[in-house]
Amino acid sequence: MRKTALMVLCFLVATLQLLAQTKTLSGKVTDDKGAPVANASVLVKGTKQGTVTKEDGTFSITVNSTAKVLVISAIGKAPQEITIGSSSQIGVVLANTNNELDEVVVVGYGTGKKKANVAGSLTKLDGAVVENKPAANMLDALQGKVGGLQVYSSTGEPSATPSVRLHGVGSLGASNTPLYVLDGIPVGPGSIVSLNPNDIESITVLKDPSTTAIYGSRAASGVILYTTKKGRASAPQLNVTTQYGVSNLVETTEDMFNSFMNTKQLTDFWIATGYRTQAQVNTLLAQYPYDTKWYKTYYKNNVPTFQLDANMSGGGGKTTYYVSGSYFKQDGLAYRSMFERYTFRSNVQSQVNSWFKFGLNLSGGLDKRQTNPDGANSTNRGLAMLAAPFFSPVDANGVEYPDLIPGWNRYNPKYRADKLRSDGRNVQFNPTAYAEITPIKNLVIRSQAGMDAYDYTTTSIQMPSFIGSLNNGSASESFERGSQSTVTNTMEYKFDIADNHDFTLLAGQEYIKGNTQGFSGSSNGHTDDRLLLINAGPNNRNASSFRTEYSYQSFFGRLNYSFKSKYFIDLSLRQDQSSRFGRDNRTANFWSAGVLWKAKQENFLANTTWLTDLNVRASYGTSGNSAIGNYDNLTTVGTGIYENQSTFGISTAGNPQLGWESQKQTTVGVDMVLFKRLNIKADYYLRETGAQYFLVPFPYTSGFDEVRYNVGSIQNKGIDLEISADILKSKDAFITPFVALNYNKNKITELFQGRNYWVVPNTGVSYVIGQPVTFLYPIWAGVNPTNGDPQWYLPDATTPDGFVQNSTTDPTRVTSTFNSSTLQQTTGIQRYAPFNGGFGLDAGYKGFFLNANFSFSEGKYLINNDAYFFENPNQFPGFNQSVNVLDYWQKAGDNSRFPRNGVQFTQFDSRLIQDASFMRLKGLTVGYNIPKAILDKSKFLRTAQFTITGRNLWTLTNYGGPDPEVDSNLSLGANPNTKQIVVGLSLGF
Known part of the structure; x- marks a missing residue:
C-alpha cells in the first residue's frame, strides 16, 4: 500500500x-x-x-x-x-497583403513555389472568377481578366467552347489554342465544357518560355493550368448553391433585327423601284395584312437557366476529401439549342506516414447537347429576317400555324425542331491518381497517371410524319470514343549551400497515348414515328467506322537556383518524340532560361517606403506545336467499293520530312507593388514562329492539290499590362478596380516557294511578307453622284500579278465594272484585333459586395456576309431588306450609300468588312453575405449568400451584323450571344 x-x-x-x-x-x-x-x-x-x-x-x-x-x-x-x-x-x-506575389503556384510539374520567386510570366486567378456564372463553359468567365489572353464567345449556343488565343496568332497552319492541364493531366478544349466550374480552386495562365517550355511540343500557344478543390482537415462541411435565371437576346442584336423594313417601308420601296405596282401591293396586303417582327418567331424570350451544386469536404487524421455533384441546364434562344450537364467529383488525399502520400481524383459527367443547325445560308433562322413582314406565323385569330407558314413557305421553327431532331450525348471521364514518396529529406519522387476520356453519341432523325417528306423518315447515329492517357514520373530534390545558395533539381519522364475510334450507321424510308431505329429504315442503309492513334514520349528537367533569395535563375529542358512526324524528325528539343531580380531587397531600395515590392524578370526559350493530323506525314490509302469489291487508292500524299513547328520567344517583365495598394504587372514579348504547317499548293497533275510542309514564319510582339489597386481597404469596406490589357502586332516574315504574298482561297484574307494578316477585297470607291453607278478603285497596274500590297485609293483610277479577281487588293485592314482586354471593379461594404467585369476588343473586323443578303434588293427580290437600302441613288447630285436601282447594291467588296470592335459588360454580380451573428442563431447554418448575376448585360459596337464577338474572318447566320440574369442562393452547413 x-x-x-x-x-x-x-x-x-x-x-x-x-x-x-x-x-x-x-x-x-x-x-x-x-x-x-x-x-x-x-x-x-x-x-x-x-x-x-x-x-x-x-x-x-x-x-x-x-x-x-x-x-x-x-x-x-x-x-x-x-x-x-x-x-x-x-x-x-x-491583413491582406494585396500582393499576389506571395501566392504559391505550381509551374509545370514538381512542388509549388512562391509566385514572387518564379522567373517567368504568369497570372493566377482564384476559382471564384468562374464559380456560379450563368454560362456552361468556364472559359467564358476569363474574358477580359488576363492580359494577353483573348477569349471570344462566338455563338449563343450553350454547349459551345469559346475560342482562346494567347499573344495573338502564333501559327497560320496549326491550332492556336493553349494547352489545358487539369490537375497535372493534359485535357482537350472540349473537355472544359464538361467540367463543373464550381470545382475549380484556381486557374493559372502561363505566358512566357520560362514557364511553358517544360511542356515542350504543346506549349507554343501558352498553357492554362486548372487545379480542382481539395479537402482540408476539419469537420465535414456541406455547401449547396442554386441559381435560376433567364436568357434573352443582347440589345445590339435586337437593334439589328429591328432595323429591317416594316410592311409599309418595304411595299413603298417596291412601288418606288417598280418591283410592284400599287394595285399588286393592295392585293397582297389584303391577303396578308400583318407587320411581323420575325426574330420573335425564330428566337425565344426569357429562356430558363438553372443550376444546382452541392459539395462536401473535410478530413481528419491523415486523410482529406472533397466530393461534389452538380446539375446545369440552359436552353438556347434558337430552337433545338440546349445544354444539360450532370457532373460528379471525388478528390481524396491521404498522408499515410511521414514519407508516403497518395491521392485519387475521380471526375465524371454526362451532358446532353442540341445545336441549332439553321445558320449560314438557311432562311430557317440564320437568314430568316429575309421574310417579308406582311406574312405572319399566326392566323387572324392569333393562332400559330402548326407547320407551314403561309406566304413565307417555311416551317414553323417549333415544328422543324420537333420533326427534324439531332441530339448529342457526351459521357466524360477524367480520373487522376498519384503516389508520392520522400525517401530522404527534401527528395520527392512522384508518379501520376490520368486520363481524358469521352464517349460521344449523335442521333439524327427526320420523323416520318414530317410533311416535307411524308412517310420517308430517316435515322442516323454515330458513336465516337476518345481517350488520352498520360503517365508522368518526376523526381525533385531541394538543397542549399551555405544558406545563401538554394537549388531545386527536377527530372521527369512523361508518356502520352491517344486514340479515337468510332462508327456510324444510317438508313431512310421510315414510315412510323414509333419505329425510328436504323434497322427500321429499308433504304440506303450505310455503315462506316474509323480509328486514329498517336503517342508522345518525353523527358524533361529543370534547375531553379537562387542567391540570398534575391537573384533567381530558372533553366528547363525538354525532349519530345511524337508519332505524328516522319521517322527522321520525330525528336525535338525545347529549352528556356529565365532570370529574376528581387530589386526591392537591394539596400538602395529597402527604405523606399512608397515602393512595397519590385521584381524584374527576363526569359528566353523555345517551344513547339504539333497540333496537326495524326497521319499528315504518311502517304495514306483510302478504300471504296466497285462492283461489290473493295478498292484501294492513295488518298493523301504525305510528307516524310514533316517535323516540328518551332517557336522562339523573348519576354521582359516587371512586377511591382506601390504604397502597399497598387499592383502592376507589365510584360513585353517577342514571339517568332518558324517551320509552320502550311498546306502548300501543288499542281493538280500530281494527283493532289496541296501537301503539308514546314515552311514560312510569323512574328508576334506586344505588351501585356495588369493593374489592380486597393483604393479603399478597411474592416467594413473595400474598393478594388482592375485592368488587363494587351497590344499585339503580327507580321508575316516568310512564305513558301519564294512567294511575297499568298491569297488564302475563299477567305478574303491574304498573307503578305512584312505585313499583318490582312483582308483582301476589292475596295469600294463610293457611288458616282452624277449617274448613280457603283465605283471601285483600280489596283496598281504596275504591281506584278496585279496584286497590290498596299491599298490604292486614287480617285482618278476607278471603275464601275465589278470583277472580284481583277479588283482584289490588300485593304490595309487587319484580320486580328491588335487591342484586347478588360477592366472592372470588386467592391464591398460589410456584408454587401459587387463585382463588375467589362471586356473589349478594339480594331476587330469581320466580313459581314449577312449584309450581302440583307442589303441587296436586286439580287433577292421579294424578300425583306435592311432599312439601309432606302439610301440609294435616285437623281443627279445624290450622295447615297447604294447605287441606283437596277444595279446590284452590294458586292463582295470592302463595304462588307465592318468594324466589329466591341465593349461588353461581361459580368456583373451583386450580393449579400448574411452576418455570422444571425446565422449562429440557426444552430446549423455556417454561411448564407444571396446573389444576382448578369452576363452580357450591355454591349457597345458599330458592327451591323448579329454579333461582333464572332471569332472568324467572316460571319454569316451566326447564332448570336445572349444575355442572362440569374438569382442565386448559397448555403453552408
Missing part, C-alpha cells in the same frame, strides 16, 4: 512539473474584414512545433514555457508575430 501511494505521489509531482513547463494557448485568426481565416499556420518561432486553424479560424496549441513568440501566417496575408504573455487567449488579425 505504501509503495502504491509513493508511486501515485511521484506521478502527481511529475505531472505538476510537466504542467509548469507547458502552456496551452487558444485563439482565433480573422482577416481585416473580420472573416475567419482557415488553415492559417500557427508556429512557435524558431521551432517546428505548430498547428493550423480550423474552418472557423480557431486554434489551440500547447507550448513549452521557454516559448516566447508565435508566428501566425496564411497565404495572401501579412504574417504576424505574437509575443506569448500571461494570457492563454489570443486574438490575431491578418
